Amino acid sequence: MTSNDTKTSGKSAGAAAAAKSTGAQDLLAAAAARARRRADRAPAALRFVTYLLVLPFEALGGVGDLFRDWWAGLPGYGRWIVYVILILGAIALPSQQVASFMSPYTDWPTLLFFPIGGYILLALGLNVVVGMAGLLDLGYVAFFAIGAYTMAVLGTKYHWSFWEILPVGILITALSGLILGAPTLRLRGDYLAIVTLGFGEIIRQTARNTEYIGGPNGIGGIPHPPTLTEWAFPDAEPFTSLGLNGVSPFRYGALDGRPYYYLMLLAIILTIIFVKRLESSRVGRAWAAIREDEDAAELMGVPTFRYKLASFAIGASIGGACGVIYAGQAVSIVPALFPFIVSATILAAVVLGGSGNIPGVMLGAFLVAWIPERVRGLQDYRILMFGGVLVLLMVFRPEGLLPSRRRKAELAEGTGGMGSLGAEVGGPGTQAAAEVTK
Amino acid sequence: MQSFIDQFWPSTIDGLALGAIYALVALGYTMVYGVLRLINFAHSEIFMIGTMAALAVLIGLDSQLLSGFTLIGMLVLLAVVAAVFSGGSAVALEYVAYRPLRKHGASRLAALISAIGASIFLQQLFARWVIPEYFDLPKEKGALPVQHQFVERFNVVAIGDFVVSNDKFVIIVGGIAMMVVLDLIVNRTRLGRGIRATAQDPETAVLMGVNIDRIVTATFLIGGVMAGVAAALYMMRFEETNYFVGFLLSIKAFTAAVLGGIGNLRGALLGGFVLGLLEFYGSSIFGSEWRDVVAFSILVLVLMFRPTGILGESLQQARA
Numbered sequence: 001m002t003s004n005d006t007k008t009s010g011k012s013a014g015a016a017a018a019a020k021s022t023g024a025q026d027l028l029a030a031a032a033a034r035a036r037r038r039a040d041r042a043p044a045a046l047r048f049v050t051y052l053l054v055l056p057f058e059a060l061g062g063v064g065d066l067f068r069d070w071w072a073g074l075p076g077y078g079r080w081i082v083y084v085i086l087i088l089g090a091i092a093l094p095s096q097q098v099a100s101f102m103s104p105y106t107d108w109p110t111l112l113f114f115p116i117g118g119y120i121l122l123a124l125g126l127n128v129v130v131g132m133a134g135l136l137d138l139g140y141v142a143f144f145a146i147g148a149y150t151m152a153v154l155g156t157k158y159h160w161s162f163w164e165i166l167p168v169g170i171l172i173t174a175l176s177g178l179i180l181g182a183p184t185l186r187l188r189g190d191y192l193a194i195v196t197l198g199f200g201e202i203i204r205q206t207a208r209n210t211e212y213i214g215g216p217n218g219i220g221g222i223p224h225p226p227t228l229t230e231w232a233f234p235d236a237e238p239f240t241s242l243g244l245n246g247v248s249p250f251r252y253g254a255l256d257g258r259p260y261y262y263l264m265l266l267a268i269i270l271t272i273i274f275v276k277r278l279e280s281s282r283v284g285r286a287w288a289a290i291r292e293d294e295d296a297a298e299l300m301g302v303p304t305f306r307y308k309l310a311s312f313a314i315g316a317s318i319g320g321a322c323g324v325i326y327a328g329q330a331v332s333i334v335p336a337l338f339p340f341i342v343s344a345t346i347l348a349a350v351v352l353g354g355s356g357n358i359p360g361v362m363l364g365a366f367l368v369a370w371i372p373e374r375v376r377g378l379q380d381y382r383i384l385m386f387g388g389v390l391v392l393l394m395v396f397r398p399e400g401l402l403p404s405r406r407r408k409a410e411l412a413e414g415t416g417g418m419g420s421l422g423a424e425v426g427g428p429g430t431q432a433a434a435e436v437t438k
Numbered sequence: 439m440q441s442f443i444d445q446f447w448p449s450t451i452d453g454l455a456l457g458a459i460y461a462l463v464a465l466g467y468t469m470v471y472g473v474l475r476l477i478n479f480a481h482s483e484i485f486m487i488g489t490m491a492a493l494a495v496l497i498g499l500d501s502q503l504l505s506g507f508t509l510i511g512m513l514v515l516l517a518v519v520a521a522v523f524s525g526g527s528a529v530a531l532e533y534v535a536y537r538p539l540r541k542h543g544a545s546r547l548a549a550l551i552s553a554i555g556a557s558i559f560l561q562q563l564f565a566r567w568v569i570p571e572y573f574d575l576p577k578e579k580g581a582l583p584v585q586h587q588f589v590e591r592f593n594v595v596a597i598g599d600f601v602v603s604n605d606k607f608v609i610i611v612g613g614i615a616m617m618v619v620l621d622l623i624v625n626r627t628r629l630g631r632g633i634r635a636t637a638q639d640p641e642t643a644v645l646m647g648v649n650i651d652r653i654v655t656a657t658f659l660i661g662g663v664m665a666g667v668a669a670a671l672y673m674m675r676f677e678e679t680n681y682f683v684g685f686l687l688s689i690k691a692f693t694a695a696v697l698g699g700i701g702n703l704r705g706a707l708l709g710g711f712v713l714g715l716l717e718f719y720g721s722s723i724f725g726s727e728w729r730d731v732v733a734f735s736i737l738v739l740v741l742m743f744r745p746t747g748i749l750g751e752s753l754q755q756a757r758a
Contacts, residue, residue, distance in 0.1 A: 198734030384562035390555025398544030
C-alpha cells in the first residue's frame with residue numbers, strides 16, 4: 001500500500017499503512033493524511049491551525065507504531081538486550097550531565113524520585129484500574145496517602161523498619177481498596193467516579209481531624225530506610241564521567257537523593273513486570289472484556305465483580321507501595337500533600353500517555369511531573385499552562401500520545417473503551433454520526 | 439445528641455439555605471450529564487466566575503448597606519450580571535473544551551481530562567491574572583471580602599428557636615423559584631422537549647430534526663445561568679469569594695446531583711436540600727470539622743442502597 005492510497009482509505013487503513021511503511025517519508029505522508037482528515041472536521045477558519053497542531057502528534061503516533069512493529073518482530077534475546085540497555089540508561093539518569101539539561105532549577109535526583117518516579121509508579125497503579133479494567137477512579141491519591149501514613153505511624157510510633165513496613169503497607173492499602181470497592185463497585189461508571197472522589201476527600205479530612213496522626217500538622221521524624229550495604233559505585237570509567245562514582249546506591253541518608261531514586265526505580269521495574277504479566281494473563285483478558293462491554297463479559301461467564309475488585313485492590317496496593325516509599329524519604333508528611341489535584345494529575349498522566357499502554361502511561365506521567373518543574377522559570381504561570389496544555393492535548397489528541405493498539409481499535413469503533421459522550425452526533429460527515437451508543 | 443436537639447432549627451435553616459445553593463449548582467451538572475454523559479468538572483469555575491462578576495458589580499457601584507427595594511434591585515442586578523458572565527463562560531467552555539472532542543467521537547475519559555484541564559486553567563487564570571490585575575489584591579490572597587457589607591440583615595420569621603433571616607429566606611425562596619422555572623422550561627417548552635429527546639436518544643433526536651449542537655449549547659447556557667444565580671445568592675449570604683471558592687462547593691453540588699439521581703432535575707433540588715440538611719445536622723452532632731466527611735459518607739451510604747440516587751435517573755428515561 002502506498003501513501004497515496006491512505007488519503008482515501010479509512011482511518012485504520014491509514015494506521016496500518018503507517019505501520020507497514022518503513023521509510024520516514026512514507027511515515028510523514030501517512031501522518032499528514034491523518035492530520036488532514038482530522039482538520040477537515042474542524043470549523044473552516046480553524047482548519048489550517050488544527051492541521052499544524054495535529055501533525056506532530058500524528059507523526060509521533062506513527063513513530064510509535066513503527067517502533068511497535070519493530071518490537072513485535074524482535075526475537076527474544078533482542079528484547080532482553082533492549083531491557084538491559086533501558087535499565088542501564090535509568091541507572092545513569094541521575095548524572096550531572098543529564099541534570100543540567102533536565103532540571104536547571106531543582107535537585108535532579110530528588111526530582112527523579114518524586115514527583116517523576118513517584119508519578120510514574122502511581123500512574124502504573126492507576127492504569128490497572130482505569131486503563132485495564134476501565135473503572136474511573138478519581139480518588140486514587142487516598143491509597144497513596146494511606147501508604148504514606150502507614151509508613152509514618154508504624155515508623156515513628158512502633159519503630160518498625162522500612163523493609164518491614166513495605167509489605168504491611170501494601171497489604172493495608174490493598175485491604176482499603178477492597179473496603180472501598182466492595183460496596184461501590186456494583187455502581188456503574190460515573191457513580192463510581194464520584195464515590196471514589198468522595199473517598200479521597202474523606203481520607204484526607206479524616207487525617208486532618210485525627211489527633212493520633214498529628215491532625216493538620218501531620219507526622220514528622222519518619223525514619224529513612226535502613227542502609228542495606230555501604231557498597232558504592234567504583235571510581236571506574238563509565239561512573240566517573242557520569243559523576244556517579246562514590247555514590248552508595250543502597251545507603252539511605254538525608255542528603256543524597258540518588259539512593260531513593262534507585263529504590264523507586266526498582267519498585268517501578270518490579271511493578272512493570274507484575275502488571276505486564278497480569279495484562280497478558282487470564283485476569284488481564286477479563287479486565288479487557290469488562291472494559292469493553294461489562295454486560296457481555298458477565299454473560300460470557302466472567303465474574304465481573306470479583307475481577308473489578310481485584311483491579312481495585314491491585315491498583316491500590318501499587319499506590320500504597322509508592323506512598324510507603326515516598327514517606328521513607330520525605331521525613332514528614334501532612335494531610336495537605338494529598339489533595340484532589342494529585343488524583344486528577346495522575347489520571348491526566350494515564351489518559352495523556354494513552355491509557356492501557358504501559359510505555360504510554362509512563363511517558364504521560366513523566367511529562368506531567370517534569371514539565372511544571374522544567375518551566376519553573378515561568379513561576380506563576382506553570383500550573384495555568386498545565387491546565388491549558390491538558391485541554392489542548394485532549395482536543396487535538398484525545399486517544400493519548402501513545403495509545404495501545406487495542407484501545408485504538410475501540411476508539412475507531414467509537415466507544416473508546418469507556419463509552420463515549422452522549423450526544424456525540426455531529427453534523428453530516430462526522431465519523432461518529434452513525435455510532436451513537438444509547 | 440443534646441447539641442443536635444439544641445441546634446435543630448438553626449441547623450435546619452442553614453442547611454436549607456446551603457442546600458438551595460447546592461441545588462442550583464447541581465442543576466448545571468445534572469443537565470450536562472443528562473445530555474452528554476459528561477461530568478463537567480469546570481462547572482465549579484463557572485460558579486466562581488459568577489461570584490467574581492457579582493463582586494465586580496459591588497465594588498464598581500461602591501455599594502453601601504442596602505435595604506428594602508434598593509436591596510432587591512441590587513440582588514436582581516447581581517443575579518443578572520452573574521448569570522450573564524457564568525452562562526457566557528459556560529457556552530465558551532463548551533465550544534473550546536468539549537465540542538472538538540464531541541465531533542471527534544473521543545472517549546468520555548478524554549472529555550473528563552479536558553474538563554479537569556479547563557478547571558485548572560480557569561482557576562489559575564483568576565488566581566494569577568484577573569484577581570491581581572482587576573481586583574487590585576495580592577496574588578493567592580485567600581478571600582476577597584466585599585468592602586462594605588451590602589445586606590442589612592433582619593429576621594423575617596422569629597418563633598422561639600425558629601429564626602429565618604432575610605438573606606436565608608431569599609436564598610431558599612429564590613432557589614426553589616429558579617427550580618420551578620427550569621422545570622417548566624424543560625417539561626413544557628419546545629427547547630425542553632429537544633433537551634429531553636437528546637438525553638434519551640441522540641440519534642433518533644437528530645432524525646427527528648433536533649439540532650444537537652444548539653441543544654448542547656442551550657444546556658450549557660442554562661446550567662451556567664443557574665450557577666450564576668447561585669453565585670449571586672452565595673455572595674449575598676457570605677459576602678466574600680476567592681479563586682477556589684467553587685471547588686469544594688461544586689464537589690458537594692455534584693454529590694447532591696448524584697444523591698438525588700443524576701440527570702433528574704427534581705432530584706437535584708431534593709439532593710441539594712438533603713445534603714445541606716444532613717451536613718448541618720452531622721456537624722451539630724460530630725463537630726463542624728467532620729462536615730465534609732459526613733457529606734461524602736452519606737453519599738456512599740445512599741448509593742449502596744439506591745445505586746441510582748433517591749429519585750433515580752430521569753432526564754434520559756422515557757417521561758415525555
